[in-house]
Amino acid sequence: MSDDVIRIFDTTLRDGEQSPGCSMNIDEKLDVAAALVELGVDIIEAGFPIASPGDFAAVKAVAEKFGDRTTICGLARCRQEDIDRAWEALQHAQKKRIHVFLATSAIHMQYKLKMAEEQIISRTAEMVARARDYCEDIEFSPEDASRTELDFLCQVVETAINAGATTVNIPDTVGYATPSHYYNVIRTLKSQVPNIDRAVISTHCHNDLGLAVANSLAAVEAGARQVECTINGIGERAGNAALEEIVMAIRTRSDYYKVSTRINTPRLVPTSRLVTNVTGMKIQRNKAVVGQNAFAHEAGIHQHGMLQERTTYEIMRPEDVGFVGTNLVLGKHSGRHAFHDRLTSLGYTLDDAAFQKVFEDFIALADKKKEIYDADIVALVDQRSHQVHETWSMVTMHTSAGTGTIPTATIELRHESGETRRDAATGDGPIDAVFVALERVVGLPVKLIEFDVSSVSGGKDALGQVNVTVKVDDRTYHGQGVSTDVIEAAAIAYLQALNKAIAER
Ligand code: KIV
Ligand code: ZN
Numbered sequence: 001m002s003d004d005v006i007r008i009f010d011t012t013l014r015d016g017e018q019s020p021g022c023s024m025n026i027d028e029k030l031d032v033a034a035a036l037v038e039l040g041v042d043i044i045e046a047g048f049p050i051a052s053p054g055d056f057a058a059v060k061a062v063a064e065k066f067g068d069r070t071t072i073c074g075l076a077r078c079r080q081e082d083i084d085r086a087w088e089a090l091q092h093a094q095k096k097r098i099h100v101f102l103a104t105s106a107i108h109m110q111y112k113l114k115m116a117e118e119q120i121i122s123r124t125a126e127m128v129a130r131a132r133d134y135c136e137d138i139e140f141s142p143e144d145a146s147r148t149e150l151d152f153l154c155q156v157v158e159t160a161i162n163a164g165a166t167t168v169n170i171p172d173t174v175g176y177a178t179p180s181h182y183y184n185v186i187r188t189l190k191s192q193v194p195n196i197d198r199a200v201i202s203t204h205c206h207n208d209l210g211l212a213v214a215n216s217l218a219a220v221e222a223g224a225r226q227v228e229c230t231i232n233g234i235g236e237r238a239g240n241a242a243l244e245e246i247v248m249a250i251r252t253r254s255d256y257y258k259v260s261t262r263i264n265t266p267r268l269v270p271t272s273r274l275v276t277n278v279t280g281m282k283i284q285r286n287k288a289v290v291g292q293n294a295f296a297h298e299a300g301i302h303q304h305g306m307l308q309e310r311t312t313y314e315i316m317r318p319e320d321v322g323f324v325g326t327n328l329v330l331g332k333h334s335g336r337h338a339f340h341d342r343l344t345s346l347g348y349t350l351d352d353a354a355f356q357k358v359f360e361d362f363i364a365l366a367d368k369k370k371e372i373y374d375a376d377i378v379a380l381v382d383q384r385s386h387q388v389h390e391t392w393s394m395v396t397m398h399t400s401a402g403t404g405t406i407p408t409a410t411i412e413l414r415h416e417s418g419e420t421r422r423d424a425a426t427g428d429g430p431i432d433a434v435f436v437a438l439e440r441v442v443g444l445p446v447k448l449i450e451f452d453v454s455s456v457s458g459g460k461d462a463l464g465q466v467n468v469t470v471k472v473d474d475r476t477y478h479g480q481g482v483s484t485d486v487i488e489a490a491a492i493a494y495l496q497a498l499n500k501a502i503a504e505r
Contacts, residue, residue: 005225006225007042008243008246009041009042009045009227009228010043010044010230011045011204013032013033013047020123021280021450023475024505025054026054026058027502029046029375030062032278033062035271040263041263042070042226044073044195046072048074048075049074049076049082049090050076050081050086056088059086063090064092067095069094072095073090073098074089074097074098076098076131078123079127080127087134097135097138098134099139099378100141101140101141101143101170101171102124102143104143104153108143117152121159124140128160128163132277136164139166142156142168143171145170145173145487146171146172146173146176146185147176153189154192156190157193157199158193158196161193162195168201168202169204170186170189170203172206172215175205175206175237179209180218182203190222198226200226200497202224203215203220204240205240207241208236212239215241216246217249217250220250220257227241227246231271232281234275244265244351245267247263247265248289248321251265268289273378279478280480301324311460324347329372331370334366339359339362340355346377346434358381362377375463376456376457376463379482392413394411397410400421407427407430408427409422410422413438413441413495421441422441425437431490435494438494438498442502444472449470449471449476450467452467453466464482465481465489466492466493468480468490470494477498479495480492480493
């Protein structure tokens with residue numbers, strides 16, 4: 001690849017998924033991987049195969065499905081069994097990479113690994129060589145590199161390259177670096193490591209001080225040619241560098257960085273939305289690039305400037321990141337054709353069956369709501385496209401609540417076998433009563449971890465969107481529901497989360 005193209009290494013499915021509350025099941029991982037392929041990332045780190053059978057299966061499935069289009073990577077510690085397991089998961093992909101890591105900072109070596117410098121060097125040489133026997137594309141990461149003594153870091157990196165590493169990644173594991181510090185680390189490696197020209201230097205920054213994106217860009221200036229990042233910046237603790245911010249900074253300031261990426265930027269917003277829906281991890285409205293307010297101009301003086309010439313206050317065009325400019329209102333009388341056109345301009349290509357279902361949802365919604373906005377349509381499509389296997393589906397739901405009465409819910413569900421079951425429950429409020437009734441019918445011990453309700457668009461008849469996170473058997477599951485009735489939206493979301501738990505059980 002030419003030296004002025006930055007490789008985008010996406011680790012949403014590995015470092016992102018590792019963060020609390022962001023776990024995804026295998027189908028969700030495949031959905032995200034498909035979106036990352038469409039987005040045009042160069043490498044997908046699909047997981048840590050030795051971590052669990054689920055992780056192994058996900059890496060294998062992603063490798064088999066997408067390994068002919070994008071390089072699929074699996075993580076391994078510097079241990080024989082990790083590397084062998086990573087290879088087992090990746091072997092059928094056409095394009096594959098094994099990523100091995102070993103901590104190199106004094107603090108990690110002393111307290112975590114209990115290894116001396118010489119042992120780190122020999123383990124690096126041995127394990128990188130083992131991985132290289134399997135695969136030509138090998139990445140090595142000296143974990144906690146930004147807190148590693150620089151001379152030793154140079155020695156480890158040189159060893160890894162000699163043993164066959166083709167990419168050397170320099171993680172700021174604990175988000176400790178600052179831009180000039182990190183720039184200096186990369187410059188030092190470039191000037192002091194004799195074989196550095198045989199490998200691509202990569203950045204991997206965590207956001208504990210809010211500097212992950214700035215540090216990654218400083219590394220690019222210093223000569224790094226791969227950036228590791230995640231969609232929406234999800235990841236351990238405060239997260240990883242946000243892919244959308246890195247890509248748009250490089251693109252918007254190509255005059256300065258003089259490099260580019262191969263990212264299909266209009267896919268940024270849809271991919272961000274997908275990751276939000278799948279993980280239940282919402283982004284703030286003013287989030288750079290993909291937040292709901294990222295292109296909203298409120299101040300009169302700004303609006304005036306924008307009307308004269310949009311570049312007065314806009315450095316990126318919303319359509320370049322996947323926001324659709326117009327917000328055409330559809331209603332009951334907009335036919336299939338108009339609805340189809342709207343979906344296309346919102347970036348969706350649905351097959352006939354999926355289109356038919358979403359169209360039916362649209363017609364049902366148009367009966368309840370006079371004006372349907374883009375945000376409503378996006379919510380309908382998202383809800384349909386993330387539907388899980390429905391072991392149980394809703395037949396009827398009835399609630400009663402009010403001042404001076406005990407909130408009650410009656411639920412009837414149908415099992416996929418055809419059997420129907422009904423139960424009733426009381427609760428703190430109607431939503432609580434619905435949740436208790438659902439748990440009774442389904443027969444699972446469930447703990448509600450998070451409940452969030454928001455309005456999808458404006459107006460009194462706006463669609464309400466409910467996101468729930470539940471814990472079943474120590475695993476977390478997300479569910480999402482939309483409806484003009486927030487109690488119904490909550491029931492849909494809760495049932496979706498329970499169905500996911502049943503499917504995994
Ligand atoms: O943050 C980190 O150090 C990592 C490594 C495994 C690359 O995620
Ligand atoms: Zn990390």
